[in-house]
Amino acid sequence: MEALAGLTYYTIAISVVILGIIVIAVAYIIIRFRKKSGEEGEPYQDFGSLKLEITWTLIPVAIVAVLFLLTCSTMRAVDPPSADREPDIIIIGHQWWWEIVYPESGVITANEVHLPAGRQLLARLESIDVIHDFWVPELGRKIDLVPGHPNYMWIVAGEPGVYLGACAEFCGAQHANMRIRVIAQTEEEFSEWLTRQARIPETPSTGIAAEGAKIFQEIACMNCHTIAGTPAAARVGPSLTYLATRDTIGAGVLTNTPDNIAKWLKNPAKYKPGSLMPNMKLTDEQVNAIVAYLEALDE
Amino acid sequence: MSSRIPIVPESTEPLPGLGENTGLLSWVASIDHKQIGIMYLIGTLIYFVIGGLEALMIRTQLAKPGSELLSPEMYNQLFTMHGTTMIFFVVMPFLIGVGVYLVPLMIGARDMAFPRLNALSFWLFAFGGVLLYYSFFTQSGAPDVGWFAYAPLSEKPFSLNNGPTYWALGLLVSGIGSLISGLNNVVTILTMRTPGMTMRRLPLFVWMMLVTSFLLVFVIPIITSAFVMLLLDRLLGATFFTPAFGGSAILWQHFFWGFGHPEVYILVLPAFGIVSEVIPVFSRKPIYGYEFVAGSTVAIGLLSLGVWAHHMFAVGLGNVANAYFSLASMLIAIPTGIKVLNWVSTMWGGRINFAVPMLFATAFIIEFVVGGLSGVAIASVPIDWVVTDSYFIVAHFHYTIFGGSLFAIFAGVYYWFPKFTGRMMSETLGKWHFWLTVVGFNMTFFIQHFLGVMGMPRRTYTYHDMPYWGSMNLISTIGAFIIALSVLVFIWNIIVSLRKGEPAGDNPWKAWTLEWATTSPPPVYNFKLVPPVRGRRPLWDLAHPDSPDEPDAKIVTEGPNG
Ligand SMILES: [Cu+2]
Ligand SMILES: [Cu+2]
Numbered sequence: 001m002e003a004l005a006g007l008t009y010y011t012i013a014i015s016v017v018i019l020g021i022i023v024i025a026v027a028y029i030i031i032r033f034r035k036k037s038g039e040e041g042e043p044y045q046d047f048g049s050l051k052l053e054i055t056w057t058l059i060p061v062a063i064v065a066v067l068f069l070l071t072c073s074t075m076r077a078v079d080p081p082s083a084d085r086e087p088d089i090i091i092i093g094h095q096w097w098w099e100i101v102y103p104e105s106g107v108i109t110a111n112e113v114h115l116p117a118g119r120q121l122l123a124r125l126e127s128i129d130v131i132h133d134f135w136v137p138e139l140g141r142k143i144d145l146v147p148g149h150p151n152y153m154w155i156v157a158g159e160p161g162v163y164l165g166a167c168a169e170f171c172g173a174q175h176a177n178m179r180i181r182v183i184a185q186t187e188e189e190f191s192e193w194l195t196r197q198a199r200i201p202e203t204p205s206t207g208i209a210a211e212g213a214k215i216f217q218e219i220a221c222m223n224c225h226t227i228a229g230t231p232a233a234a235r236v237g238p239s240l241t242y243l244a245t246r247d248t249i250g251a252g253v254l255t256n257t258p259d260n261i262a263k264w265l266k267n268p269a270k271y272k273p274g275s276l277m278p279n280m281k282l283t284d285e286q287v288n289a290i291v292a293y294l295e296a297l298d299e
Numbered sequence: 300m301s302s303r304i305p306i307v308p309e310s311t312e313p314l315p316g317l318g319e320n321t322g323l324l325s326w327v328a329s330i331d332h333k334q335i336g337i338m339y340l341i342g343t344l345i346y347f348v349i350g351g352l353e354a355l356m357i358r359t360q361l362a363k364p365g366s367e368l369l370s371p372e373m374y375n376q377l378f379t380m381h382g383t384t385m386i387f388f389v390v391m392p393f394l395i396g397v398g399v400y401l402v403p404l405m406i407g408a409r410d411m412a413f414p415r416l417n418a419l420s421f422w423l424f425a426f427g428g429v430l431l432y433y434s435f436f437t438q439s440g441a442p443d444v445g446w447f448a449y450a451p452l453s454e455k456p457f458s459l460n461n462g463p464t465y466w467a468l469g470l471l472v473s474g475i476g477s478l479i480s481g482l483n484n485v486v487t488i489l490t491m492r493t494p495g496m497t498m499r500r501l502p503l504f505v506w507m508m509l510v511t512s513f514l515l516v517f518v519i520p521i522i523t524s525a526f527v528m529l530l531l532d533r534l535l536g537a538t539f540f541t542p543a544f545g546g547s548a549i550l551w552q553h554f555f556w557g558f559g560h561p562e563v564y565i566l567v568l569p570a571f572g573i574v575s576e577v578i579p580v581f582s583r584k585p586i587y588g589y590e591f592v593a594g595s596t597v598a599i600g601l602l603s604l605g606v607w608a609h610h611m612f613a614v615g616l617g618n619v620a621n622a623y624f625s626l627a628s629m630l631i632a633i634p635t636g637i638k639v640l641n642w643v644s645t646m647w648g649g650r651i652n653f654a655v656p657m658l659f660a661t662a663f664i665i666e667f668v669v670g671g672l673s674g675v676a677i678a679s680v681p682i683d684w685v686v687t688d689s690y691f692i693v694a695h696f697h698y699t700i701f702g703g704s705l706f707a708i709f710a711g712v713y714y715w716f717p718k719f720t721g722r723m724m725s726e727t728l729g730k731w732h733f734w735l736t737v738v739g740f741n742m743t744f745f746i747q748h749f750l751g752v753m754g755m756p757r758r759t760y761t762y763h764d765m766p767y768w769g770s771m772n773l774i775s776t777i778g779a780f781i782i783a784l785s786v787l788v789f790i791w792n793i794i795v796s797l798r799k800g801e802p803a804g805d806n807p808w809k810a811w812t813l814e815w816a817t818t819s820p821p822p823v824y825n826f827k828l829v830p831p832v833r834g835r836r837p838l839w840d841l842a843h844p845d846s847p848d849e850p851d852a853k854i855v856t857e858g859p860n861g
Contacts, residue, residue, distance in 0.1 A: 004681050011679060015672040022668050025643050026661060033582070035650045043650045045846075048588035048641070056640045057633060064629045067679060071625050074681040075618050095457075130452040131548060133613060133688055137754035141684035144613045147451060148542030149549060151615035164765075168688040168756045169613075170445050172452055173371045176759030252763070274371055 003077035004140065007070045014063055078141055082152045087124035089113065089155070093132030093145035093167070095276060096174035097238055097251040107197040108226065110238030111251045113155075114193050117184040120156040130172060136165030136182050144169055157184035166252075173274030179252030197242055200229040201297040212293025215286050224277075227297065237277055244298035250275065258295055262287045330414040331823060332399050335421050337719065339396020342425055343389050344790075349432075350384035351786060353377045358743070358779035361772050364764040374760035375443035376462070380431075382446030386566065387470060388428045390704050394569035395420075395480050397711055398508045400719065402484060404814035404821060405502045407493025407829040412486040420480035427473025434465035442466035445758060447559070448529070450540030450551035455533050464533055467526040474519050474526070481515025484508055493813070495832030502812045502835075503586060506593045507572030510600040511565050517604065518561040525554035549614060556607035564603040566700055568596060570707035571638060574660045577710050578642050580810045581657035582649030585836060585848070588641045595634030602631045612683045621680045628678035635671055639664060654808075655729035659710035662737055666702025670695055673748065688758075691751025697744045709736070709789070716793075717807050721819045722800030728792035735785030742778030746771050811836035 091113065092099040100109050115121060125134055127145040134153070135142035143153045157163055167178035185193060204210045213230075216222065222232035226239040243249070246256050253271045254260040263270075265287045268277040282290070326334055356377050360369045369377070399417060403410055411417045434441045439460030444453040453463045488509045492501070501509075529551070531537035538544035540551045579586045586592055608616060608624040642664055651657065673695040677683045686692065709732075716724045750771050755762060762768060806815040814821070815838055816830050830837050834848035 004685070007679060007681055011676045011682060015676065019665075019668055019672060022639065022643065023665060026646075026665060029643070029646045029649075029651070030653070030661070033646060033649050033651050035583075035652050039650055042583050042843075043648060045585055045848075046587065046648060047585055048591070048644070052640075052644070053588050053591045053637070057637060060633045060636045064632060064675075067675070068626050068629055071679040071681065072622055074679075075621065078681050078684065079618060130457055131449055135688070135754075135756065137685075141681065142613055142687065143684070144615060146542075146548055146614060148547065149615065165754075166756050166759075170375075170449070170452070170688075170758040172444075172457065173375065175375075175756075176371065176761050179763075 003074040007074045010070055011067065014067070078154075080154065082122055082154075085122055087152065088121040089123045091123055091125050091134060091145065093125070093127040093129070093134075093171070094236075095129050095172050096167070096178040096272070096274075098134075098178070098180050099128075099235065099238065102194065102197075105194055105198045107194060108235075108239045109197060109242065109246070111180060111248065112246055113180065113182045114190060115155065115157050115182060115184045116187045116190040117157055117160040119187070120154050123153050123155045125151045125153060131169050132167045132171050132178065133169035134165070134180065135168035136163050136180065138163045139165070139182060142168050155182075157182055160184045160186055160189075162247075174272055177251060177253050177272055179248075181247060181252070183247075193245075197245070201227075201241060203230060204293060204296040207292070208289050209292040209296035212289035212291070212296075215289055216293060219280060219282075219286075221280075221290075240294055240297075242298055244295050258291050261291050261294060265290060330410075330418045332403050332411045332414065332417055333719075333821060333823075335417050336396050336398075336400025338421055339392050339399060339424070340719075342421075342428070343393040343396060346384050346388040346392075346428060348786070348790075350381050350389055351783060353381040353384065355779060355783055357381060358776040360760065361762070362776040363773065364762050364769045366761060369760060371760045372440065372443060375445075375758075376435075376441040378758060379442050379445050379462075379466075380435075383431065383442070383466065383470070384428075385700070386446065386562070387473060388424070388431075390566045390700060390708070391477065391562075392424050392473075393708055394511070394566070394704075395424075395477065397573070397708075397715070398484060398504075398511075398569060399480070401715065401814055402487060402505055402508055403491065404718075404817070404825060405505050405812050406488065406491060406496055407813050407826060407832065408487065408491040409825055411483050412491055413483050416479050416483050420476040420483065423476030423479070424473045427469045427471075427476065429469075430472060431465055431469030434462055434469075437461060437465070447555055448551075449555075450529070450532075450546075450548050451542065453529060453533075453551075454541050456541070456543075464530065467529050467533075471523060471526040471530075474523055477515050478519040478523070481512040481519070484512035485516065488512070493829045493832055499590075500832060500835045501593075503575035503589070503592055504569070504572035504812075507568045507575070507596050510596045511568045514561045514565050514568075514600055514603065518558045518565075521554055522558035525551065525558070528554075549611075549616075552611050552614065553607070556610045559610065560607040561600075561603045563696075563699070564599055566704050568599065570663075570704040571596065573707045573711040573714070574642060574663055575638075576810075576812065577656045577660045577714050578645050580714075580808050581654060581660070582646045582651045584645055584649045585839075586641065587644035587647075588637075589835065591637050592641050595637045598634040599631055602627060602634070606631065609678055609683070612680050613687050618680075625678055625680050629675055632671065632675045632678075639668060639671075654713075655724070655726060655733055656710045656714035656808075658730070658733045659706050659713065662733070663703060663706040663710065666698055666706060666740070670698030670702055673698065686751050688756055689751035690747040690755045690757060693757055694744045694747035694751060697740075697747075701740055701744070706736075709733075714808065715814075716796065717800075717803030718814055718819045718821070720797060720800070721803055722796055723803050723807060724796040724800060725792050728788055728795065732785050732788045732792060735781055735788060739778050739781030739783075739785055743775050743782060744778070746775055746778075750775075806838065809842075811838040813837055816841075 090101040090103060098111050100113050125143055125145045127147040132145040133142050139157055143151050161184055163182040165180045167175060203213050224234050224236035226233050226235060228241040249256050249260060249264055250272045265282055267279050268275045269279060360366050360374055439462055442462035442465060444458055444463050448463055451457055488505055528539040532539050538546040540546045540548060542548050575586055575592055606624055606628045609628040612621055713724055713729055755768060803819045805818055817826050830841055834840055836848050840847035
């Protein structure tokens, strides 16, 4: 980040100076060399000067040389070689949500990247369908998620907190609503979060939540979603195992409350037109049962 | 010595054209370069209005966060069509059209080398556009995958509708027109120059059209082959660009930008040419450092072929490739800088008449420098990683294509309108047009640099209510409506001036290149007698027999105070 700041300041400074020179020169010309009334005839016909041409070729050459060296060193600092290490996180782009996998613990979540603040992690980026791009402005660089071409990126968030980002490569109807949250936590909080996500939840056995579990297995939900510890293991849609612990649904279109989950289930296209989650034409009872089930998984 | 090389046989029949018959048929059937040029200009004006309306709808949608005016599908169609239209059906054919009109006149020729091919080019352009726009009336709607149509989004599995097929077909057709036009220009410029018009005396506009035409000939085949592959994928089940079946998504980008970056220079080099004609005439001085202005054009043309992957820094090509493309892109700044400094030096010491063409040319210099500097910044890989695909890029390329090319185009229209029509455009309306455009343009796009740095991605039909985003976008939208107003003034000016403009005479600006030696508008045969060409400014030599330009003088002469 420091290297990047240096490069940015150099570039801004150079740009401001050059623009300044041109603007001042043009302003001076407008005042000084505008045709005044009463001036007759043609001005002195000046065809050019070899010396000047050489000067203003060489100065930019020098500026570009410095800029290029800075570029190379910054590029190395921002993107050091990953030394064939296994990634800590795998980020998989889907139309229009993010699947986040922690390979070591086997945790799979969606639309939220949890990180230990201050620790540099290696992320591998893939795409299941079209090209997406991971961009969290406060964390610096962006990188494409290209199908058939995994990319690697170092990711680090200095301070605990929530960093907002979005998909930056146009990826279809809901490109605008493919948002991502990076949640940087202290080491303890992070490992607590990870352990909790890795636990296999118990399927509720009583009440409306149990009914919800039954409905979930019976209708098509399980063709697209995963709930750990149940036969539902598809990855077409986000993992719903610990949906209740996440902040948003639909990659940022709604805040995550039981009410909003119900609204989403009734008609996803209302909040995210074009979304690949179909409207399952659920009755209110079915919706309430499923919501109770999804909430109960986190108890 | 004659500079005509007998590649092109002299035609034995008189060409049909303006002649006696001035009805519609005389236009549709015309192979006269002036009529074809005018048809290009009218065609691009129509597309300009359409593309502008699309832009207005985009900006209206973005005026406030979370707006639901347009559906995502509609928005995506609009931004795709806006980009495609402005690039392929406005700026590019406009410049080709002005070239078709002016190149033969500027080199003292009777017509283009291949007049019939010239007509074919125009009609391919016109019908390519019709084919593209026809998609709006089909069930599937217009293409909605961006003007860059990245695979695999543009492939059948992700775009079941026919939009991208219309897109590829329409551009394929109009692209072939551009290719033919490029060839025609190259042959015309190399073989049809009037005696005495050596390459060193070629007007700079013609020089830049020559380099542009070579670029067209080199790069249109690249994109054409990509269109064919995409169509094979979409229609016949091939898998060139579908990774799921062994194709490559990145391959499309190499093809697209292999064409797309030189295309940027196809859009701007002729604009440089216009400015290089306008600035000397209104400063009453010869262009400063002619050889360097012409030579730097050739340098830009060559460099532009080797920098395409600077559009792909975020794709993950590896840092060695990134470093190469970064350096090559930065190098382009050097010949471009040379041009800017020569234009400024041409004005320096002049006796400048700030008529409307010169106003646009002057604003062009400053705006283009802004776009050029942000271009150098994003040629630096780490900076590009931060701002690419954000509104910063939208700001950057609008400063080059709108602040650059389009401002130059306006300069050119005001400058040559008298030649095309025999009437002057209104200066008063022109000044209104100019100031509204300057204010509207900068208001719309300058602020987008900041939006991009603040994290607003491009190509989103809506955005969250982040701090300041709403008000900044609103300012941008108001700017867009000011631009729209300026375009109305411009069109009004054209209409009024066509009817009541002051008669122009042959050479209202006291310019020096050959097109001003004939009547306005020129007769079908262009010149009764082409004036002798003994230097770069034949009409200066005629007007100043006592102090003509030195014929083939020292390349660059040192002035007493220069
Ligand atoms: Cu995306
Ligand atoms: Cu480029």
